[in-house]
Amino acid sequence: MSAENSNNWPLWEVFIQSKRGLEHKHVGSLHAADAQMAIENARDVYTRRQEGNSIWVVPAGAISSSQPDDAAMLFDPADDKTYRHPTFYVMPEGAKYI
Amino acid sequence: MSRPGTGFDPRSDPIMSTALFTYALRLGDDLLILSHRLGEWCGHGPVLEEDIALANRALDHIGEARNLYDYAVKVEGKGRTEDDLAYLRAERQFVNTKLVEQPNGDYAHTIVRSFLFDAYHLPLAEALTRSSDAQIAAIAAKAVKEAQYHLKHSSDWLIRFGDGTEESHRRAQEALDALWTYTGELFVQDDVHEAMVKAGIAPDLSTIKQAFDATVDRVLAEATLKRPADGYMMSGGRQGKHSEHLGFLLAEMQYLQRAYPGAEW
Numbered sequence: 001m002s003a004e005n006s007n008n009w010p011l012w013e014v015f016i017q018s019k020r021g022l023e024h025k026h027v028g029s030l031h032a033a034d035a036q037m038a039i040e041n042a043r044d045v046y047t048r049r050q051e052g053n054s055i056w057v058v059p060a061g062a063i064s065s066s067q068p069d070d071a072a073m074l075f076d077p078a079d080d081k082t083y084r085h086p087t088f089y090v091m092p093e094g095a096k097y098i
Numbered sequence: 099m100s101r102p103g104t105g106f107d108p109r110s111d112p113i114m115s116t117a118l119f120t121y122a123l124r125l126g127d128d129l130l131i132l133s134h135r136l137g138e139w140c141g142h143g144p145v146l147e148e149d150i151a152l153a154n155r156a157l158d159h160i161g162e163a164r165n166l167y168d169y170a171v172k173v174e175g176k177g178r179t180e181d182d183l184a185y186l187r188a189e190r191q192f193v194n195t196k197l198v199e200q201p202n203g204d205y206a207h208t209i210v211r212s213f214l215f216d217a218y219h220l221p222l223a224e225a226l227t228r229s230s231d232a233q234i235a236a237i238a239a240k241a242v243k244e245a246q247y248h249l250k251h252s253s254d255w256l257i258r259f260g261d262g263t264e265e266s267h268r269r270a271q272e273a274l275d276a277l278w279t280y281t282g283e284l285f286v287q288d289d290v291h292e293a294m295v296k297a298g299i300a301p302d303l304s305t306i307k308q309a310f311d312a313t314v315d316r317v318l319a320e321a322t323l324k325r326p327a328d329g330y331m332m333s334g335g336r337q338g339k340h341s342e343h344l345g346f347l348l349a350e351m352q353y354l355q356r357a358y359p360g361a362e363w
Contacts, residue, residue: 009145030147033258040251041147044154 011060012038014045016052022097024056032057117293118231119173120193121300123183124290124336126166127194130184131344132215133159134351135202144205151251155212158244165237185355189345190338197280199335199344203273206259206266210273213252213317218284220245221309222301230298253317260321267322274318275326282331284310290336 009031015024027046032038038057046052066074078084136156143149167180198215202208223245226238259270285303287295294300318325334340354361 031145032147036254037258040254041151043247044151045147048150048154 009033012042012057013060013063014038014042015056015058016042016046017054017056018051019053024054027051029060114293114297115173115175117290118297118299119170120290121294122166122170122173122234124193126163126170126183127192128198128215128219129159129163129166131192131194131347132198132212133157133163134347135198135200136208136212138202139208148205152208155248155251158241158248162237162241162244165240169233169237181355185352189340189348192340192344192348193336193338194340194344195280195283196332196335196341197277197283199341199347200277200280201343203276204269205255206269206273207277209252209255209259210270210277212248213256214277214281214314215284216245216249216252217310217313217317218281218306220249220313221306225301225306229300234299249313253313256317256323257321260318260323270321271323274323278326278328279330280332281310282328283333283335286333286336288336 010033011029012032012035013029014027016027017024030038030041030045032041035057039055042055042057043052047055133156136152136159139149139152140156141149143152163184164180167183170183171178171180197211200207200211202211220242223238223241227235227242229235229238256270259266261267285307287303291300291303295302314325332341
């Protein structure tokens with residue numbers, strides 16, 4: 001397999017919805033020349049074992065991400081704020097995806 | 099075609115039973131041999147994603163071939179198995195068309211070969227879902243969705259090649275010109291097929307040819323490729339007379355069962 005060829009194609013991030021009503025989850029990335037090819041490639045690479053109900057592809061370059069160095073500032077302050085967790089409620093029976 | 103369950107069982111008639119066996123074998127052999135060709139790309143695909151796509155297709159084709167072989171040996175009733183059909187028949191006993199045994203060549207050849215087969219296979223599978231033979235109809239029903247995706251995959255690539263760069267256009271046109279001579283055989287309606295049409299088991303191939311022509315014209319127009327003229331058409335595969343390539347393919351595919359008869363893993 002030629003690495004040169006794959007490098008010519010842009011990278012796409014793939015999100016798969018496993019069941020209607022659930023969120024699309026990031027499953028990985030792949031190379032494709034355009035969005036249509038990315039969807040077909042995602043179908044072949046990531047939904048071979050019935051994982052999928054719907055596919056999203058996003059150009060990897062379109063995703064902005066937080067900096068690892070900022071992790072402490074961004075996330076640590078939530079550590080001691082247990083009152084933000086919905087643990088003080090009784091969950092209705094049968095509600096799986098809240 | 100008549101509906102399933104109209105009372106006539108072709109397996110009760112020895113002549114019809116032989117024809118049905120041959121017909122199931124023809125359907126299955128096309129799929130098995132094409133599957134093996136596509137499998138040869140495994141680990142050698144131009145990009146990882148296509149490598150997996152071709153392997154997926156190959157597995158779809160094997161799955162359908164297995165169903166057909168399994169039915170064929172039941173119709174035959176001699177206690178053979180699907181593996182016997184795949185691994186223990188000689189070249190002259192295979193009844194696939196010459197199209198599917200043609201070598202992979204470059205990726206344009208591989209795509210064009212699959213495209214020409216898919217443009218035939220999808221309308222055939224759709225028609226076979228209405229077969230008077232319940233088993234053939236059930237196998238076809240399972241194959242239709244796969245065949246829709248196969249045709250989309252090969253069409254998309256052919257359009258990309260044809261409407262792509264100068265080199266990709268040239269290679270796609272060369273592949274089309276080289277393989278076109280093998281398309282005639284897909285639509286030859288001999289005695290075996292006539293018997294299947296009469297029994298309502300198989301469609302008249304002229305209807306499949308119409309669908310094939312429409313697909314080919316639509317995709318080639320978008321791909322800016324030229325449809326080759328219908329000149330001399332190869333044939334003989336359905337009667338077991340193959341191009342020189344099939345023997346080499348079988349030598350590789352059957353090696354293990356020939357060298358170690360009955361080996362299992």
